Amino acid sequence: GAGVSQSPSNKVTEKGKDVELRCDPISGHTALYWYRQSLGQGLEFLIYFQGNSAPDKSGLPSDRFSAERTGGSVSTLTIQRTQQEDSAVYLCASSLVGANVLTFGAGSRLTVL
Amino acid sequence: AQSVTQPDIHITVSEGASLELRCNYSYGATPYLFWYVQSPGQGLQLLLKYFSGDTLVQGIKGFEAEFKRSQSSFNLRKPSVHWSDAAEYFCAVGEEGGGADGLTFGKGTHLIIQP
Numbered sequence: 001g002a003g004v005s006q007s008p009s010n011k012v013t014e015k016g017k018d019v020e021l022r023c024d025p026i027s028g029h030t031a032l033y034w035y036r037q038s039l040g041q042g043l044e045f046l047i048y049f050q051g052n053s054a055p056d057k058s059g060l061p062s063d064r065f066s067a068e069r070t071g072g073s074v075s076t077l078t079i080q081r082t083q084q085e086d087s088a089v090y091l092c093a094s095s096l097v098g099a100n101v102l103t104f105g106a107g108s109r110l111t112v113l
Numbered sequence: 114a115q116s117v118t119q120p121d122i123h124i125t126v127s128e129g130a131s132l133e134l135r136c137n138y139s140y141g142a143t144p145y146l147f148w149y150v151q152s153p154g155q156g157l158q159l160l161l162k163y164f165s166g167d168t169l170v171q172g173i174k175g176f177e178a179e180f181k182r183s184q185s186s187f188n189l190r191k192p193s194v195h196w197s198d199a200a201e202y203f204c205a206v207g208e209e210g211g212g213a214d215g216l217t218f219g220k221g222t223h224l225i226i227q228p
Binding site: 095100 | 117145147149154155156157158159162164203207208215216217218219220221
């Protein structure tokens with residue numbers, strides 16, 4: 001696609017429910033990143049995928065968070081048993097391999113009641 | 114570990130006035146530096162980047178930034194702001210080749226434009 005596409009744009013869920021957030025990167029971009037942006041905070045790195053390599057999960061805040069990337073393209077970030085502190089905007093970005101310029105999607109705003 | 118500091122959480126300027134947003138970084142090698150802008154409800158858009166060469170870089174929307182190694186700074190400037198420049202601005206540092214952590218971002222500066 002022309003840009004990075006994320007869905008849903010907004011998600012309201014109840015505490016304890018599971019949520020899935022989807023990211024469709026730019027075609028040909030082999031690197032994919034997930035960041036979390038909380039109110040008044042910068043961007044917190046969550047996870048990185050590069051091609052078919054094992055992802056770098058060093059930024060995931062707890063074992064309730066997981067992500068996968070199917071076929072080297074679309075990625076899904078899953079948050080299990082959501083907590084109120086998970087409320088944030090989740091941003092996905094992609095880039096060409098070895099490049100530093102990240103192209104971001106518009107984000108998925110998650111609200112946990 | 115690399116880090117980015119944006120000392121100003123909020124800045125208010127009048128439309129037509131000049132702007133400077135501060136960014137200081139900590140990085141062990143030659144950094145790759147970026148400024149991104151985020152409008153409400155939008156993702157981040159790249160304004161400009163510095164990889165090497167001329168320390169004064171030009172970006173989109175009339176923005177420029179100057180890399181000063183001695184001060185570990187990469188301040189963003191614009192000679193005359195427009196109301197449409199009101200947004201959140203993020204400075205970021207990265208390593209050559211991309212790297213697993215992508216970019217390290219500052220906490221952002223919220224720019225308010227007064228009429």
